[in-house]
Amino acid sequence: MAASMKADEAVSTLYHWAGGPQRGLSARFSDVTDPATGEVTARVPLASEEEAAAVIATAKAAFPDWRDTSLAKRTRILFAFRELLNARAGELAAIITAEHGKVLSDAAGEVARGQEVVEFACGIAHLIKGSATENASTNVDVHSIRQPLGVVGIISPFNFPAMVPMWFFPVAIAAGNTVVLKPSEKVPTAALWIAELWREAGLPDGVFNVLNGDKTAVDALLTHPDVKSVSFVGSTPIAKYVYETGTANGKRVQALGGAKNHMVVLPDADLDLAADQAVNAGFGSAGERCMAISTLVAVGDIADVLVGKIADRAKALRTGDGRRSCDMGPLVTMAAKERVTGYVDAGEAAGANLVVDGRTGDFDADGKGFFVGPTLFDHVTTDMSIYTDEIFGPVLSVVRVDTYEQAVELINSNPYGNGTAIFTNDGGAARKFQNEVEVGMIGVNVPVPVPMAYYSFGGWKNSLFGDTHAHGTDGVHFFTRGKVVTTRWLDPSHGGINLGFPQNA
Structure with a gap:
């Protein structure tokens, strides 16, 4: 699946998908690399605008x-798609590892978490049913319905080529929308593989489409009048751009940005x-x-012991080609x-204690892959760039504070609020934390x-x-819009006789 347009080429040429494979005509291309080898x-x-x-x-x-x-x-x-994906999940995981680099077990986990949304969307009939009131006024009935939007755009990041698109398109398709997915140009093959799987599942042509490209393709989805909504996951500056541009063009937008967890x-x-768990x-x-957890906040006098335990575990990790027996x-x-x-380099220059240095090491791979091993900093302060910026790499920074209150203040003063976690055996402290912390997703241990x-x-x-x-009931509401219908019927009507058991069709 997801074969090149010319199978005999040494380097395959991919394509768009709109009712089937569509050769790129813009004469603009981007290289896709194997991160473990650099090839x-x-x-x-x-894509061009046209x-x-x-x-x-x-x-x-x-x-x-x-x-x-x-x-x-x-x-x-949707059920047919689910069954096909279950049977062939290993194929998709292998594609993810080849283009993103994550180890096969991690790629398989990504596919499984995306499949959860497919299974959720299989219950769409219950989730989009409306409500009804008889005799809201005399002989007047009122009922509500939810209807699809139309064409919806999805702009997906490189780090989860399968899971993130699956946060959106199963719900969108189940609700009756058609989809244009713009995958990251770094990892495009998973999207094309999914398009072919949808066809095999019986999805009509044109319902799921793949538009490969760069900013030109993104801007087309944000500005084209026939696109009714855009879902985006990526860095905060781009998320803000997507949100502002899309809403300025009359679209619904959900734009998930960066994090400092x-x-x-x-x-x-x-x-x-x-x-x-800090290492994981x-x-x-x-x-x-x-x-990812990028900042560990050690409260009280535990930091020395905790940093030592993390360092021992980090040093034992094996980094290399994700198709081999590697951890990272x-x-x-x-x-x-x-x-x-x-x-x-900047963290070391700023005075943080570099406990584990991942810039060099023995990496289990052939060729010149893009490897950085586990890296651990201690005594990090909030003015250092390794704390303030989203690094998006295997760099864990330890910040030391004296009290629980200082830890919460540190989190709440951060401009990001994606995820956070607390590790404790004190249920009262955990309950207080989940109440006070200003973050959208919280883990307790x-x-x-x-x-x-x-x-x-x-x-x-x-x-x-x-x-x-994304997904859940919020996702269902995002991909549908409501109507309320008020009716009065003055004369009853009668249908014909049919003694057969009624069936869905």
Whole structure:
């Protein structure tokens, strides 16, 4: 699946998807690399404004029929997609590892978490049903309904090529919308693989489309009058741009931005558990997660012991090709590697204590991959760039504070509010924390508090632009709009006789 347009080319050329594969015509391409080796593996076309308009037109043309397709038929297609994805999840995980670099087990976990949203969307019939009131006034009935928007755009980041798009498109499609997905040009193949799987599941052509590209494609989704909503996940500056541009053009927008997630460890916590989870949350997927823990806040006199435990675990991690028996893979591009090592240089120059240095080491890979090993700083202060900026790499900073109150103030004064965690055996402290902290997603002895699909995902402050979160009931409401119908019928009517058992169709 997701084969190149010319299978005999040494470097494959990818395509757009609009009712099927569509060759890129703009003459603009971007290289796709294998992060573990540094080799170029494909070229992805970067759409022109005209190509973007053509893909959007395909989605618009497919909308009326899909909108009018019964919920029963829509749901059957979603179930078929679910079954195909379960059977072939390993294929998608391998694609993710080849283009993003995360280890295969992590890629498989990403697919599984995305599949949760597919399963949630299979229950869409219950979630979009309206309500009714008989005799709201004399002989007058009132009922409400929810209807799809039309063409919806999804702009997806590189770090979760499958899971993040699946936060949105299963709900959007189940609700009767048609989708144009713009994946990151760094990791485009997963989206094309998913498009082919939808076709195999029986989804009509034009309902799910893939528009490859750069800012030109993004701006097309934000400004084209036929696109009714845009869902975005990425860095905060771009999220703000997406939100402001999209809303200025009359669209619904949910734009999830960046993060600086803190993990508070209280003196009564199980320090071995805390150390394990700090390593898992700080270095999983090479730190390229918007929910990664990048700052550990050690409260009281536990810091020396805790830092030692984390350092021992970090040094034991094996970094290399994600297809091998490694704990952590490479960063996605050479530019990402240079950005992260630049922050490590800056932290060292600013006076933070570099406990574990990941800039060099023995990496289990062939070629020149984009590797940075686990990196641990201690005695970090809030004026250092390794604290203030979202590094998006395997860099964990330890900040020391004396009291719980100082820890909460540190988090609440941060401009981001995506996720946070507290590690403690004190239920009262945990309850106080979840009440007082100004963050959208909170974990208690859970370092990466990504909610299940039937809840909604999203942060506060500069981590979210727009008032609607992803998936869950928020997602259903985002991809539908309500109507209220008031009716009066003066004369009854009668249908014909049919003794057969009624069936959905």
